Amino acid sequence: MKYCFLFITALLFTFSCVDPDKVVYDENARLPILGERAFVNGDTVYHTAPDFNFINQDSINITPDLFANRPYIVDYFFTTCPTICPRVKAEEIRVFDHFEKNPTLGFLSVSIDAGKDKVYKLKDYADKLGVGTPRWHFVTGDEDHIYDIANDFFHIAQKDPDAPGGFDHDGRLILIDKNKNIRAFCDGTDPKAVDIFIKDVEKLLREK
Amino acid sequence: MKNSIIYFLFIGATVLVSGNYACTISSPNKQGENLYLANCATCHGDNGEGLRNLYPPLADADYLKLHRSELSCIIKNGMTHPIVVNGKNFHMPMPAADKLNAVEIHNILNYICNSWDNEMEYFTPKEVESQLKKCQ
Numbered sequence: 291m292k293y294c295f296l297f298i299t300a301l302l303f304t305f306s307c308v309d310p311d312k313v314v315y316d317e318n319a320r321l322p323i324l325g326e327r328a329f330v331n332g333d334t335v336y337h338t339a340p341d342f343n344f345i346n347q348d349s350i351n352i353t354p355d356l357f358a359n360r361p362y363i364v365d366y367f368f369t370t371c372p373t374i375c376p377r378v379k380a381e382e383i384r385v386f387d388h389f390e391k392n393p394t395l396g397f398l399s400v401s402i403d404a405g406k407d408k409v410y411k412l413k414d415y416a417d418k419l420g421v422g423t424p425r426w427h428f429v430t431g432d433e434d435h436i437y438d439i440a441n442d443f444f445h446i447a448q449k450d451p452d453a454p455g456g457f458d459h460d461g462r463l464i465l466i467d468k469n470k471n472i473r474a475f476c477d478g479t480d481p482k483a484v485d486i487f488i489k490d491v492e493k494l495l496r497e498k
Numbered sequence: 499m500k501n502s503i504i505y506f507l508f509i510g511a512t513v514l515v516s517g518n519y520a521c522t523i524s525s526p527n528k529q530g531e532n533l534y535l536a537n538c539a540t541c542h543g544d545n546g547e548g549l550r551n552l553y554p555p556l557a558d559a560d561y562l563k564l565h566r567s568e569l570s571c572i573i574k575n576g577m578t579h580p581i582v583v584n585g586k587n588f589h590m591p592m593p594a595a596d597k598l599n600a601v602e603i604h605n606i607l608n609y610i611c612n613s614w615d616n617e618m619e620y621f622t623p624k625e626v627e628s629q630l631k632k633c634q
Contacts, residue, residue: 372593376541380549418552418590454593 315489320497321465321473324444338470339364340442344400344429347412347422352398352429354470361494362396364464365478366445368403369415373454378461378478379419385463386421388488392495397426402440402447402457404433444475463487467494530609533602537595538610546614552590554583557614566618569611570629573603600627 325337344352365382367375382397389395401407407415412428422428430436440447443464450458465474465487473494476487535544541553548555556562561583562569576594580587598606604626611618 370591373540376549376553379552380543383550415552418550420550 315486317489317493321490321493324472324475336471337442339466339472340439342431342439343435344427344431345409346427346429347409347416349409350423352427356427357396357398357466357468359468360394360396361465361467361473361491362398363491364398364400364443364445364466365462366400366402366440366443366447366459368401368455368457368459369407369411370403371455371457371459374461374479378463381478381481381484382463383419383421384481385484385488385491386426389491389495393425395425395491395495397421399426399428400436400443400445401428401430402436402459404430404436444472465491465494467497527605527609527612529602530605530607531613533598533606534609537598538606541592546610546616548583551586551588554581554586554588556610556616558616559583562611562616563618567629569607570600570603570626571633573598573606574630575633600630603630 323336327337328335339354341354342352346352363382363385365378367378369375382399386397401412407430409430412430416422416426416428437447445460445462445464447457447459449456461478462475463478463484464472467473474487474490476483476490478484538556542548542556543553546555546557546559548557554561561581565572572592573595575596577592580589582588595603601623604621604623607621607626610616611621
């Protein structure tokens, strides 16, 4: 009897722990529209990605028109970043390769080091990664403009002489839909989070 | 009967626990591995695979054997000149890891040079120290 009790206790312990890796991804739930929202005359106004004006690795002017009516992924980085960027880039390449057959999905990597990351540096960086236009744009622009719009892209970016490489920033990948709404994001340094992000992107691409 | 069941359960549990323990200590250079993951892996990859043509691989890399005498100083002071690894050109600057001491560099080198198909003679602490004294 005593052992029976022990056995049941052990069983309870075994099944009481939920393994976070086994949480089922809900394929049918619609991706939310993220960010602050306002209510104007009874209508809900959702947060949208900011307008921008950049130059890409091919010296071509890049504005939101490029992504008109199609989704894209945004990250903030710089080419000499010694900390998280290489990991984020490795994961982002995985996303890029996964959607190889879906040319509507765009990629926008915004350099926060306008001083050093000139167009030719961005070109060299993209070439070395074996990625580039027309799907993936590595861009630079006016420094103040880049920092000003970071927040609306759900990104943190600022100069910090004490940070490795001279900048504080995050490694998020942000998913923007064809209506400029932000629909998903993930920590680009975490392969498991990126796996879920890939499912989110697939879901968005299935939306009508 | 009851006793024998408990006996087998006990043996089973012991095997499981000791098996897990063996896994955690199976790496011959745990400190080297931890230091590698903390200081080198973001660019060179968790398994030394590098990143395309941007960051050179360390796995099965001819550069390690050809430049054995320079490796301690490369870790300590970084590198700015272009290099060729397994026939490919790389010229992204490597940052210095000047906070690492000689023992830590010694452990990282022994981890890198004997992982992922690299099979090199182990570095001795003296070898690393004498390399570091001659850094330019």
